[in-house]
Amino acid sequence: MKTRLVTLLLLLAFLIVPGRPEAAHPTHTFGWKGEHFLLDGKPxxxxxxxxxxxxxxxxxxxxxxxxxxxxxxxxxxxxxxxxxxxxxxxxxxxxxxxxxxxxxxxxxxxxxxxxxxxxxxxxxxxxxxxxxxxxxxxxxxxxxxxxxxxxxxxxxxxxxxxxxxxxxxxxxxxxxxxxxxxxxxxxxxxxxxxxxxxxxxxxxxxxxxxxxxxxxxxxxxxxxxxxxxxxxxxxxxxxxxxxxxxxxxxxxxxxxxxxxxxxxxxxxxxxxxxxxxxxxxxxxxxxxxxxxxxxxxxxxxxxxxxxxxxxxxxxxxxxxxxxxxxxxxxxxxxxxxxxxxxxxxxxxxxxRHLQPGETLPAVPEPPPMIAIPRFTLRQSAPLDALLANPTAAVRPLSMEELDQSYGFVWYRARLPIQGKTTLEVGDVRDMALIYQGGKPLGTLDRRKGQRSIELDVAAGQPVDLLVENMGRINYGPRMVDERKGLLGPVRFGGKPVLDWEMYRLPLDDLSRVRFIEGDRDSPAFHRGTFTLASSGDSYIDMRGWGRGHVWINGHHLGRFWQIGPQQALLVPAEWLRRGRNEIVVLELESNRQRSVQGLTEPVYATAATLPATGTH
The missing domain is CATH 3.20.20.80 (Glycosidases)
Known part of the structure; x- marks a missing residue:
């Protein structure tokens, strides 16, 4: 009896050893001849x-x-x-x-x-x-x-x-x-x-x-x-x-x-x-x-x-x-x-076109969906609080030259003259928000072919350009040089803008963000919590927000943008948990909304068809 027990225990130990080769599976042949694919020699x-x-x-x-x-x-x-x-x-x-x-x-x-x-x-x-x-x-x-x-x-x-x-x-x-x-x-x-x-x-x-x-x-x-x-x-x-x-x-x-x-x-x-x-x-x-x-x-x-x-x-x-x-x-x-x-x-x-002996399995039950009651994000932190360890260069460097793949780069330089005149860039890849002393001055949007903007700048303060990689082109000949960031040369009033500081913001780790109670002007992170008694997939409704990104319990769901058509982000059940959950929203352009809810259905609409939504 003892020998049999030892043998059984040894067999169980063998079965659960990590990395043990899988049991052998039958091999097959697959290829083609003439106009037919052949599996094990049969069409x-x-x-x-x-x-x-x-x-x-x-x-x-x-x-x-x-x-x-x-x-x-x-x-x-x-x-x-x-x-x-x-x-x-x-x-x-x-x-x-x-x-x-x-x-x-x-x-x-x-x-x-x-x-x-x-x-x-x-x-x-x-x-x-x-x-x-x-x-x-x-x-x-x-x-x-x-x-x-x-x-x-x-x-x-x-x-x-x-x-x-x-x-x-x-x-x-x-x-x-x-x-x-x-x-x-x-x-x-x-x-x-x-x-x-x-x-x-x-x-x-x-x-x-x-x-x-x-x-x-x-x-x-x-x-x-x-x-x-x-x-x-x-x-x-x-x-x-x-x-x-x-x-x-x-x-x-x-x-x-x-x-x-x-x-x-x-x-x-x-x-x-x-x-x-x-x-x-x-x-x-x-x-x-x-x-x-x-x-x-x-x-x-x-x-x-x-x-x-x-x-x-x-x-x-x-x-x-x-x-x-x-x-x-x-x-x-x-x-x-x-x-x-x-x-x-x-x-x-x-x-109606199955082969002899084939049958259709029953359709499995779809995954459960849950609605999350609306709640408010009551803590905030400015994005520029993450600026640290800048890279200095005479000209602006691309994201790739900065050893960065995704996210944002914060570019900073002093303009050669003050007053009202035109800022010109080689290209912006793909959206630049322009500030001086925290005051928004304008936007350069690659979708609209914008490479210049008239600015009215004061003396003594640098100008900041927050540039976002919104996705590299994935089709066609233009993808071969699809570098991101602010591409030079940059001129202001016809004079070159030199001596840049560049701050990497890949946003692959939000642990350095320090939230406090209260609100902050965009661009800023906003954090809130909600409690769940049960879990399921849900759509996080971002109507009323401007443009940015959402994280749930540390998982980056993706982008939102009020121009549509997508207005809600899928959050898988596996990224939610019973009890307390955390959401972080990076809002880049709007201060109108500070609450979200979870829906059981997606929302598709364009900005023109959405109703006006006030602050909650």
Whole structure:
């Protein structure tokens, strides 16, 4: 009896040893022949949906994957964002919400196949398209080219990705069936040598499954972004018949797949909120299902771009278009993980096209939502109280030159003359609030192409420019030199402004903020507390505030801005706790509001449609 007990205890100890190799899983084969994908030698149709594990709290990964499978999808696709995994050169982070290997293992447990999109470029309305900002510290380095310094950094990163994920390929008992080479490169360039270097780095990293490229279905995009020995797929948001006809003219006798099919779209600050059209989605997905054409919904579930990680775009009309923190995307599963009418419509549609032996799981219960009664933030602290240890230079330095990735830089200099005249800058990236002696003098807004402003300055006091990085451009040729901060030269009344002091404000640690009872003029932090008897997801209602950022219990939820469309920030249940909770709001532009509440539904509106809200 004693021997049996010892044996049992030893067995239990073995089972719980940290780092013990997982039990063996059956291996599979996946590839393609002619116009069909083949799984274990049999034709297979990918019914995929995209969700980004970095936009979802780790505690919600399994719930979201179960929702994906219950809609009838069999594959999940996800990006990796390089800037999260290598925040500093050679320092890698695959822990917590960055633990892609655990996300893939959960997908396997839930009976899903996985498509990995490691970049190095992701786009995805993510800061700098996923590139780490330290690439821009080298003045003449060009991302997405054959620049050997850039290619060396890419190779190092992809090899680390391989260490995390190569053991989880179908060939080794994992669920990973395909890996993407770069991303929509034909929309950017046509350097096939560069594309080959990314392909080779992936192979050297241990990826032996099917590699593929994804591009729009135009001759230019397909010609620039594909490689002869890599499977191409196409991205589009409507007209599958026309897109696949164009694709067939480029390359035939390969599987047809919509690598990204868009059921919705993303939002820019100051624009209208986007929603999808259910009838169009049903028509296009139905067309592909009837023809056994593979697809992946971009997005199935968008989630949230927490913290400073939103990207930006530009257009002929607007030089800069920062993205909102919400990445709801009009997706079938909304930002909080709840099924929408599009979810149920697609589930019914896919249910009519299941393979023999397939059944749809029941739809899981959506996550609970809670409303938080309105409460007042009664403590404040000025932002400039954090100013310390300035960097001095003759000219203003960019954020990258200051070894800073995100947040703010406070620039200070004495102007060469006094009185009323024009301040001119090389560029402002992306919003500058201008002060003298704490008095606001004006704003330079990159969205409006503003590079000059008339100021009336007094003698004897320096002028301050608080410059915020509102998200690096993530798409198009302008992203290659998307440095942040105040870019010179700077002139006042035609005379150069020299000898600057620069204060770094990354705001990645608020422990130095000292709050006291009472109010402070913007820019300032405001703090309040609230008590919860039970927890759930909630939307923090920021209507009545101006522009800034919100932290809950130390977690950076993202940005708010009265111009809309987003007016409330999602706070996941896992970041709330029973009992006392703390909220900190950085208000940059307005003093009207000092209270917040939690809602069970998001709020989308533009400044023009919002009712006036007084101070509470």
């Amino acid at each position: 297979f149709v990918i019914r995929g949906g995209e969700m980004h594990f970095s936009r979802i709290p780790r505690e919600h990964w399994r719930d979201r994957l179960r929702m994906l499978k219950a809609m009838g999808l069999n594959t999940v696709g996800t990006y990796l964002f390089w800037n999260l995994h290598e925040p500093r050169p050679g320092e890698f982070d695959f822990s917590g919400r960055n633990d892609i290997a655990e996300f893939v293992r959960i997908a396997r447990q839930e009976g899903l196949w996985v498509i990995i999109r490691p970049g190095p470029y992701s786009c995805a309305e993510w800061e700098f398209g996923g590139f780490p900002s330290w690439l821009l510290k080298t003045p003449d380095m060009r991302v997405r080219t054959s620049d050997p310094r850039y290619v060396a950094a890419v190779t190092r990163y992809l090899h680390e990705v391989g260490r995390q994920l190569a053991p989880l390929q179908v060939t080794q008992g994992g669920p990973i069936v395909m890996v993407q080479v770069e991303n929509e490169y034909g929309s950017f360039g046509s350097d096939h040598g560069y594309m080959r270097s990314v392909r080779d780095a992936l192979r050297q990293a241990g990826f032996d499954v099917t590699l593929y490229t994804a591009d729009g279905a135009t001759p230019k995009m397909l010609g620039g972004g594909t490689l002869p020995d890599v499977l191409p797929v196409i991205n589009f948001g409507d007209d599958p018949a026309g897109n696949f006809e164009a694709f067939a003219r480029f390359r035939g006798n390969v599987p047809q797949m919509a690598g990204e099919y868009y059921p919705g779209w993303f939002d820019h600050w100051g624009d209208e909120h986007h929603t999808g059209n259910i009838e169009n989605i049903q028509r296009d997905i139905g067309w592909m299902l009837e023809r056994d054409i593979s697809f992946s919904l971009y997005m199935f579930h968008g989630g949230t771009t927490f913290g400073f990680m939103n990207g930006a775009n530009y257009s002929d009309k607007e030089p800069y278009q920062p993205d909102t923190s919400s990445y709801d995307y009009g997706a079938p599963l909304d930002e909080a993980g709840r099924p929408t009418p599009a979810y149920h419509a697609l589930r019914e549609l896919i249910g």
